[in-house]
Amino acid sequence: xxxxxxxxxxxxxxxxxxxxxxxxxxxxxxxxxxxxxxxxxxxxxxxxxxxxxxxxxxxxxxxxxxxxxxxxxxxxxxxxxxxxxxxxxxxxxxxxxxxxxxxxxxxxxxxxxxxxxxxxxxxxxxxxxxxxxxxxxxxxxxxxxxxxxxxxxxxxxxxxxxxxxxxxxxxxxxxxxxxxxxxxxxxxxxxxxxxxxxxxxxxxxxxxxxxxxxxxxxxxxxxxxxxxxxxxxxxxxxxxxxxxxxxxxxxxxxxxxxxxxxxxxxxxxxxxxxxxxxxxxxxxxxxxxxxxxxxxxxxxxxxxxxxxxxxxxxxxxxxxxxxxxxxxxxxxxxxxxxxxxxxxxxxxxxxxxxxxxxxxxxxxxxxxxxxxxxxxxxxxxxxxxxxxxxxxxxxxxxxxxxxxxxxxxxxxxxxxxxxxxxxxxxxxxxxxxxxxxxxxxxxxxxxxxxxxxxxxxxxxxxxxxxxxxxxxxxxxxxxxxxxx
Numbered sequence: 175x176x177x178x179x180x181x182x183x184x185x186x187x188x189x190x191x192x193x194x195x196x197x198x199x200x201x202x203x204x205x206x207x208x209x210x211x212x213x214x215x216x217x218x219x220x221x222x223x224x225x226x227x228x229x230x231x232x233x234x235x236x237x238x239x240x241x242x243x244x245x246x247x248x249x250x251x252x253x254x255x256x257x258x259x260x261x262x263x264x265x266x267x268x269x270x271x272x273x274x275x276x277x278x279x280x281x282x283x284x285x286x287x288x289x290x291x292x293x294x295x296x297x298x299x300x301x302x303x304x305x306x307x308x309x310x311x312x313x314x315x316x317x318x319x320x321x322x323x324x325x326x327x328x329x330x331x332x333x334x335x336x337x338x339x340x341x342x343x344x345x346x347x348x349x350x351x352x353x354x355x356x357x358x359x360x361x362x363x364x365x366x367x368x369x370x371x372x373x374x375x376x377x378x379x380x381x382x383x384x385x386x387x388x389x390x391x392x393x394x395x396x397x398x399x400x401x402x403x404x405x406x407x408x409x410x411x412x413x414x415x416x417x418x419x420x421x422x423x424x425x426x427x428x429x430x431x432x433x434x435x436x437x438x439x440x441x442x443x444x445x446x447x448x449x450x451x452x453x454x455x456x457x458x459x460x461x462x463x464x465x466x467x468x469x470x471x472x473x474x475x476x477x478x479x480x481x482x483x484x485x486x487x488x489x490x491x492x493x494x495x496x497x498x499x500x501x502x503x504x505x506x507x508x509x510x511x512x513x514x515x516x517x518x519x520x521x522x523x524x525x526x527x528x529x530x531x532x533x534x535x536x537x538x539x540x541x542x543x544x545x546x547x548x549x550x551x552x553x554x555x556x557x558x559x560x561x562x563x564x565x566x567x568x569x570x571x572x573x574x575x576x577x578x579x580x581x582x583x584x585x586x587x588x589x590x591x592x593x594x595x596x597x598x599x600x601x602x603x604x605x606x607x608x609x610x611x612x613x614x615x616x617x618x619x620x621x622x623x624x625x626x627x628x629x630x631x632x633x634x635x636x637x638x639x640x641x642x643x644x645x646x647x648x649x650x651x652x653x654x655x656x657x658x
Contacts, residue, residue: 189218189221189222189225190218191298191299192217192218192221192298192299192488193214193215193217193218193221193451194214195295195298196210196213196214196217196451196452196455197210197211197213197214199293199295199455199485200213200214200454200455200458203455203458204458205454205455205458209454210454212450212454213450213451213452213453213454213455214451215451216447216448216450216451217448217451217452219447219448220444220445220447220448220449220451220490221448221488221490223444223447223448224441224444224448224490224493227436227437227440227441227444228528230433231433231434231436231437231528232525232528234429234430234433235409235430235433235434235506235527235528236524236525236528237413237426238409238410238412238413238414238426238430239413239506239510239524239527240524241413241414242409242412242413242507242510243510243522243524245412245413245415245416247514248510248513248514248522250513250519250520250521250522251520251567251586251587252520252521252522252563252564252567252571252587252588252589253522253524253587253588253589254521254522254523254524254525254526254527254563254588254589254590254591255524255525255588255589255590256525256526256590256592257358257526257529257590257592257593259574259578259588259590260302260306260570260574260578260590260593260594261302261306262574262577262578263306263309263573263574263576263577263578264302264305264306264308264309264577264578265302265305266309266577266578267305267308267309267312267313267573267577268312268318269305269308269309269311269312269318269321269322269325270302270305270306270308270309270325270577271305272322273301273304273305273308273322273325273326274301274302274305276322277301277304277305277325277326277329278295278298278301280326280329281293281294281295281329282295284329284330284333285483289330289333289625290333290334290336290337291337291340291482291483291484292333292336292337292340292353292355292483292484292485292486293483293484293485293486294329294333294336294355294486295486299488300355300356300357300358300488300489303332303356303357303358303593304325304326304328304329304332304357305325306573306593307324307325307328307357307599307603308321308322308324308325309321309573309577310566310569310570310573310603311324311603311606311607312573313569313572313573313576313577314569314572314573314607315607315609317609320606320609321606323606324602324603324606324607327602327606327617327618327621328357328599328602329357330621330625331602331621331624332355332356332357332360332361333355334621334624334625334628335355335360335361335363335364335536336353336354336355336360336484336486337353337484337628337632338363338367338628338635338639339353339360339363339366339536339539339540339639340352340353340484341476341477341636341639341640342539342540342542342636342639342640342643343492343535343536343539344484345539345640346538346539346542346543346643347491347492347495347535347539348449349449349452349453349487349491350453350457351482351483351484351485352452352484352485352486352487352491353484353485353486353487354486354487354488354489354491354492354535354536355486356488356489356532357599358533358592358593358596358599359489359532359533359535359536359592360536361596361597361598361599362533362534362535362536362537362551362555363536363540364555364598365537365551365554365555366536366537366540366541366551367540367639367642369550369551369554370540370541370547370642373546373547373550373551374645378544378546378547378550379544379547379645379646379647380647381544381546381647382647383544383545383546384497384543384544384545384646385398385496385497385500385543385545386543388401398438398439398442398496398499398500399435399438399439400435401438401496401500402431402434402435402436402437402438402439402499402503403431403432403434403435404431405434405500405503405504406427406430406431406432406433406434406435407427407428407430407431408507409430409434409503409506409507410426410427410428410429410430410431411427412507413426413427413430414426414427434503437499438496438499438500440494441493441494441499442494442495442496443494444494445490445491445492445493445494445495448488448490448491449491452485452487452491455485477633477636477637477640478633480632480633489532489535490532492532492535492538492539493531493532493535495538497538497543497544497545497548498531498534498535498538499531500545501530501531501534501537501538501545501548501549501552502529502530502531502532502533502534503530503531504545504549505527505530505534505549505552505553505556506527506528506530508549508552508553509523509527509530509552509556509591510523510527512553512556512557512560513560516557516560516561518561518564519560519561519564520564520567520587521560521563521564521567521589521591521595523560523591523595524591525591526590526591526592526593527591529591529592530552532592533552533556533592534548534551534552537551537552540639540642540643541642541643541646542643542644542646543646544646547646555597556595558597559591559594559595559596559597560595561597562594562595562596562597562599562600563589563590563591563594563595565600566589566594566600566603567587567588567589567594568587569607570588570589570590570594571586571587571588571589574588602617605617
């Protein structure tokens with residue numbers, strides 16, 4: 175049965191399977207069949223659009239990044255070849271396939287019994303993020319149940335963090351009653367919350383580095399399209415720093431500038447289409463919540479509404495938002511430089527650098543688009559992530575080569591910057607792979623305590639995060655009003 179499920183998913187792919195799941199979920203929420211069908215189509219169109227744009231842009235930007243790396247003289251043994259190899263490996267192992275089937279059942283039960291307020295089943299595709307960690311654990315320990323347990327435990331705390339950020343994410347990205355819960359992109363909630371008081375102490379909250387400020391202050395040069403071109407020029411020059419006197423170099427530089435400008439322009443349009451897949455579902459959630467609470471007033475305070483629940487959506491919904499994509503692109507050359515100078519680092523991030531906008535979504539939402547804070551958080555957390563992927567390199571390489579794909583010629587050790595450069599995930603993995611009951615039990619106890627706190631104090635937590643967000647300058651709704 176597991177092999178059949180894998181074959182079905184591999185044949186049809188996310189752009190078909192995800193719309194089918196959304197159609198089913200929509201019908202279960204009593205959305206009209208016509209609206210449910212259009213939601214499914216919008217999801218398929220959005221995912222296809224994302225795929226086309228990223229596939230067209232990735233070869234160009236990856237080549238530039240490799241040139242940038244070459245110019246710095248970086249020689250690191252663990253090479254990032256992208257998350258796709260990890261995805262293939264997760265579907266190639268029995269642990270991964272088992273979670274793909276039974277994880278879906280668990281997601282439904284966790285939601286039904288109120289353990290989580292995130293309906294994760296609507297985001298089936300991103301389950302590979304849980305599957306790959308179980309797969310790597312099984313490669314190391316050869317313990318099937320321990321490895322499957324690791325995948326399930328990571329699901330639990332990913333759902334917890336997704337609910338912590340849910341109100342902020344939903345508000346910032348404008349998708350009512352929705353949140354992302356992808357394991358490989360959700361743990362950034364931790365540094366976004368913990369480090370925020372430090373950034374405020376340093377005055378980062380008073381720096382108006384937001385897309386709105388750029389647009390109003392810089393005019394045409396503050397438009398996402400123009401900013402994309404300028405960032406493309408910068409990255410292109412860094413990638414061709416030793417050949418700026420050649421026409422070939424400038425041809426590549428200008429190509430990157432135009433393509434990144436196109437990304438900044440086109441992605442928000444695709445994102446808007448993709449978001450329409452979830453709007454009817456989110457609206458229905460809103461109606462059902464008001465019915466459950468016996469309050470049909472649309473102005474009800476959603477922060478204090480304990481019956482409110484959220485749809486798990488693909489993080490592609492937020493990729494094209496200006497602050498998100500600008501922050502992610504700025505972090506590309508920064509992370510290359512950090513990989514070069516970070517003592518003890520063995521990881522060379524390359525292919526997954528294009529995923530940085532996905533990786534910063536939670537930080538963007540919690541800091542309300544403060545680009546300076548997003549970059550600062552990214553530098554701290556992803557630097558720690560480089561150490562995590564350096565430690566995991568041997569394990570990940572063995573698992574991918576055993577269950578997934580052959581290694582590229584000339585590369586001994588591989589990683590995925592998006593999947594493995596995860597400090598929190600690495601700590602949980604370390605606890606389980608140790609097979610020590612004390613460390614595993616400690617991880618579980620910490621989760622249970624955090625779950626209790628969330629269940630009891632969710633309104634207070636959300637209000638605290640909203641107060642944090644409001645301290646950031648650059649928004650008409652912030653405590654410090656904008657003055658241009």
